Amino acid sequence: xxxxxxxxxxxxxxxxxxxxxxxxxxxxxxxxxxxxxxxxxxxxxxxxxxxxxxxxxxxxxxxxxxxxxxxxxxxxxxxxxxxxxxxxxxxxxxxxxxxxxxxxxxxxxxxxxxxxxxxxxxxxxxxxxxxxxxxxxxxxxxxxxxxxxxxxxxxxxxxxxxxxxxxxxxxxxxxxxxxxxxxxxxxxxxxxxxxxxxxxxxxxxxxxxxxxxxxxxxxxxxxxxxxxxxxxxxxxxxxxxxx
Amino acid sequence: xxxxxxxxxxxxxxxxxxxxxxxxxxxxxxxxxxxxxxxxxxxxxxxxxxxxxxxxxxxxxxxxxxxxxxxxxxxxxxxxxxxxxxxxxxxxxxxxxxxxxxxxxxxxxxxxxxxxxxxxxxxxxxxxxxxxxxxxxxxxxxxxxxxxxxxxxxxxxxxxxxxxxxxxxxxxxxxxxxxxxxxxxxxxxxxxxxxxxxxxxxxxxxxxxxxxxxxxxxxxxxxxxxxxxx
Numbered sequence: 240x241x242x243x244x245x246x247x248x249x250x251x252x253x254x255x256x257x258x259x260x261x262x263x264x265x266x267x268x269x270x271x272x273x274x275x276x277x278x279x280x281x282x283x284x285x286x287x288x289x290x291x292x293x294x295x296x297x298x299x300x301x302x303x304x305x306x307x308x309x310x311x312x313x314x315x316x317x318x319x320x321x322x323x324x325x326x327x328x329x330x331x332x333x334x335x336x337x338x339x340x341x342x343x344x345x346x347x348x349x350x351x352x353x354x355x356x357x358x359x360x361x362x363x364x365x366x367x368x369x370x371x372x373x374x375x376x377x378x379x380x381x382x383x384x385x386x387x388x389x390x391x392x393x394x395x396x397x398x399x400x401x402x403x404x405x406x407x408x409x410x411x412x413x414x415x416x417x418x419x420x421x422x423x424x425x426x427x428x429x430x431x432x433x434x435x436x437x438x439x440x441x442x443x444x445x446x447x448x449x450x451x452x453x454x455x456x457x458x459x460x461x462x463x464x465x466x467x468x469x470x471x472x473x474x475x476x477x478x479x480x481x482x
Numbered sequence: 483x484x485x486x487x488x489x490x491x492x493x494x495x496x497x498x499x500x501x502x503x504x505x506x507x508x509x510x511x512x513x514x515x516x517x518x519x520x521x522x523x524x525x526x527x528x529x530x531x532x533x534x535x536x537x538x539x540x541x542x543x544x545x546x547x548x549x550x551x552x553x554x555x556x557x558x559x560x561x562x563x564x565x566x567x568x569x570x571x572x573x574x575x576x577x578x579x580x581x582x583x584x585x586x587x588x589x590x591x592x593x594x595x596x597x598x599x600x601x602x603x604x605x606x607x608x609x610x611x612x613x614x615x616x617x618x619x620x621x622x623x624x625x626x627x628x629x630x631x632x633x634x635x636x637x638x639x640x641x642x643x644x645x646x647x648x649x650x651x652x653x654x655x656x657x658x659x660x661x662x663x664x665x666x667x668x669x670x671x672x673x674x675x676x677x678x679x680x681x682x683x684x685x686x687x688x689x690x691x692x693x694x695x696x697x698x699x700x701x702x703x704x705x706x707x708x709x710x711x712x
Contacts (some may be wrong), residue, residue: 242565313694315652318666318687325679415548420551425656431554444561451554459549 243295248443249450260437264447266455267433274350275416282300282415286362291392293367296452304363311360316421320353324425350429358415365407369400400471409466416458430454486676492685495672503668504689506582510664511651514589518650521590521645522597527627530605547595552656559588560660581662585654593650600642604635623668641705648697652690665689673710 249261288445293304311319324345328336342348373396381391401408420431428436434451438444528540547555564576565582571577608631616626636643655666663671666686673682 244508309695310691313652313691313698314687315655315666315690317655317684318690321670321679321683322687326683329680347486417549417551420553421656423553431551431557434554435557438561448554448558452550452558453549455554456546456549 242445244446245443246421246446248441248446251441253437255368260441260447261450263433264430264450265455267430268430268458269429270347271416271419271429272458274347274354274389274419274422274427277351278354278358279412279415281352281356282362282411285356285360286359287366287397288368289359290363290366293363293387294370294396306325306364312355312364316354316357316418317424318420319357320349320425323353324349335456338357345423346425346427349425350427351418353363353427354415354418357418358411360409361414362408365404365411366461370396372403373399384450385457399475402475403478405466405470405473409463412466413459413462416462417455471479483686487710488681491672491676491678491681495669498572498672499665499668499685502663503665506663507651507654507665509552510582510585510589510654510657511647513586513656514593515647515650516592516595517586518597518657519601521594522599523632525594525598526601526605529602544595544598547592551591552653556585556588556593556656556659559591560584564586581657581660585660585662589650589654593646596646597643600639601635603642604639605631607638608634637708639700640708644701644704645698648694648701651697652694656691708710 249264250259252258253260253263257266267459289304289307293308293432295301295391312341315324330341332338377399378391381395386394419427419429422429423432423435426432431449434447437447441447456459509594525540525544529537529544531537548594563579567573567577567579595631612630612634616630621629654664657664658667658670661667669682673679676682
């Protein structure tokens with residue numbers, strides 16, 4: 240293999256003037272984590288609302304939830320990002336569209352919102368399954384105690400459901416982190432994007448991608464370990480995984 | 483809002499979008515699904531083989547692939563495959579690999595990790611008595627897998643495998659990062675040439691949405707039809 244390995248490249252200054260190539264990659268990592276965090280908050284909040292709607296007795300709420308999930312699940316994430324980034328500003332009234340286009344950090348906000356809504360459909364499906372896995376008696380008991388629907392969800396159903404779906408939610412969170420790499424297409428310089436620009440500046444393809452790979456693996460390991468602790472902490476007594 | 487929406491742009495681009503773009507997307511999806519299923523089944527068998535090292539290697543591969551973003555993997559293989567080709571063929575320079583071959587290899591290797599988890603669940607869903615009965619009948623390991631375990635595992639998991647294929651169909655749009663003319667790539671090229679981003683991206687979204695929706699509806703129908711009664 241006639242490839243010139245140069246592992247010292249990470250400590251050489253990058254052409255952006257922002258320190259070394261390692262700093263370049265680390266700034267990408269920071270942006271990846273920031274985007275993923277904001278996207279995850281959006282996904283969790285809207286996903287929970289839609290997931291609850293899919294379990295309500297109201298037919299209208301069920302159908303809204305159904306359409307919402309199908310809409311966001313049946314389009315590639317890349318296409319959704321393009322819709323948010325290129326199409327939405329054109330369809331809005333002129334001033335609003337112009338404001339959107341001139342927003343500083345537009346790729347960051349677009350990526351966080353686009354990935355957030357994309358993942359919210361998946362969160363909704365998980366939550367619906369979690370609520371559905373509870374015995375019917377729980378909902379009935381809540382009603383029998385005189386709790387309103389809101390109180391029933393707040394104090395009985397949701398605390399159980401979220402603890403049951405914690406493992407699948409962990410992998411959805413990991414997917415959110417991985418999906419931020421798609422935002423490279425709208426110009427977000429997250430970890431993969433910075434690895435790519437390092438490759439273009441320095442021609443050290445494999446060093447750049449190896450470093451990015453290791454960073455992704457590290458993030459993965461940290462999240463998985465943290466979630467194991469959380470899972471043990473919130474495990475429901477009496478369930479197989481419980482204490 | 484839609485006052486200057488130009489449907490004519492879409493109509494004029496249709497042959498290009500479907501003959502060039504969609505045929506690439508569908509071909510890539512079908513071949514990657516087939517290749518991913520074969521490799522994935524092999525990985526699942528390795529993990530369940532009972533040989534510790536073999537199982538661990540397979541497990542590491544799956545965990546590794548599943549912790550990386552697909553975009554990064556696409557870049558990896560795009561740059562790596564020419565060097566691997568050089569090493570295999572003993573050529574003096576990195577060989578040139580076409581866009582299609584490069585993305586096909588990427589998707590097969592990447593999807594194998596996901597398909598292997600599905601097949602592993604499928605194989606584990608077969609009751610213990612079945613392989614025991616097979617070996618009591620004198621079937622070898624290969625025969626047991628070929629005639630008893632895998633056909634049932636495949637059948638049980640068919641809906642999940644097809645759902646994963648729909649996800650794969652959507653994920654192939656990511657070859658956009660290599661400027662390949664798949665369906666989205668074709669739409670994007672027309673969009674940029676004619677300055678008609680709104681029309682082309684909306685049309686691409688509608689096409690992806692329709693195909694995925696119809697396909698997942700079909701999978702749901704199939705699921706209720708082939709479910710084995712126990």
